[in-house]
Amino acid sequence: MASPVYIQIHNQIKAEIEEGKWAVGAKIPAERELSLHFDVSRMTLRQAIQTLVDEGILERRVGSGTYVSNQKVQEKMSGVTSFTDLMKAAGKVASSKTISYHMTMPSQSEIDQLKLEKDQKVLRMERIRYGSGVPICYEIATIPAELINGLTKEEITSSLYSSLENKAKLFPGKAMQSVSAMAASEKIAEHLEVKRGDALLRVRQLSYLQDGRPFEYVHTQYVGDRFEFVLER
Missing domain, CATH: 1.10.10.10 (Winged helix-like DNA-binding domain superfamily/Winged helix DNA-binding domain)
Incomplete structure (x- = not known):
């Protein structure tokens, strides 16, 4: 393909x-x-x-x-927490709206980040994530297809991490994140119910399984006044 x-x-x-x-x-x-x-x-x-x-x-x-882009300072964070767990900890109910979901060939960036061969397919899905009905973020997630064989679309889109652990017996480990600021485009503003140009937090995250394999490469745009990162040192 x-x-x-x-x-x-x-x-x-x-x-x-x-x-x-x-x-x-x-x-x-x-x-x-x-x-x-x-x-x-x-x-x-x-x-x-x-x-x-x-x-x-x-x-x-x-x-x-x-x-x-100018090179930016990257903040390394250890540990992986699912969006569902984040919302639960905040007393909110997590939900998602899937905008696109398809198997495809990876981009060069995805090949590099996920350590793939050029002929390995990936699942690329685009979603809006909500906390108790309020849009929190827009994300594009890429996952190696071979890691999710046997999982249904519902299992993947509702709670990927739980499905990996409970059904595939694959356990998330560490994650590397880079965080920067950006302004909402017209498309993203409509999805997140904000104004074009409003402040967003852009996060690029590469997540690894406990055995060291990268399993998810995600680009996420968070509404600036609805989400914050707290770092412990």
């Missing part, structure tokens, strides 16, 4: 950044120019760029353009 066109473009732009075609902080060409260069529609090109923005590789600056 060939990767979607926007993923192929994502991979090429990412590779060119890594090769030094555009330095950290450099402005990349406009979408119109890039769409002509790759011979694709503006919509397809925009999807590739947005994926790179979600991953923190690129960043949009209102009224200015799109730039290669």
Whole structure:
């Protein structure tokens, strides 16, 4: 199965950044120019760029353009807590709305992070997560397909961690997270019931099983005034 066109473009732009075609902080060409260069529609090109923005590789600056992201300080956190458990601890009922759910070929970033072979499929799902009916975050999660064989869509979307533990006998271990600030896009603002430009916390998390295998790569955008991170040192 060939990767979607926007993923192929994502991979090429990412590779060119890594090769030094555009330095950290450099402005990349406009979408119109890039769409002509790759011979694709503006919509397809925009999807590739947005994926790179979600991953923190690129960043949009209102009224200015799109730039290669500056490197940010990363905060390492140990331990993995499911969203369901987080909401339970806060006295809220967790629920989710699945926007997309499909098996596909991984992007180069997903291959790198999840230590995959290029021909290994992944499940990529896009969800809105709620606490007692209030939207808390928007997330895109990628999971190696081989780890969830035997699990139903309902088991995966309702509580992945519990299903892995109880049915697949796979136990989450540590997680690595990077946290940064961003403004809500029009699409995300609509999903999270906030205004375009409102403050969001962007979290990229790579979670590992106790045996050391990476099992979930997630990009999450949290509503700034509905969620906070507390670090213990």
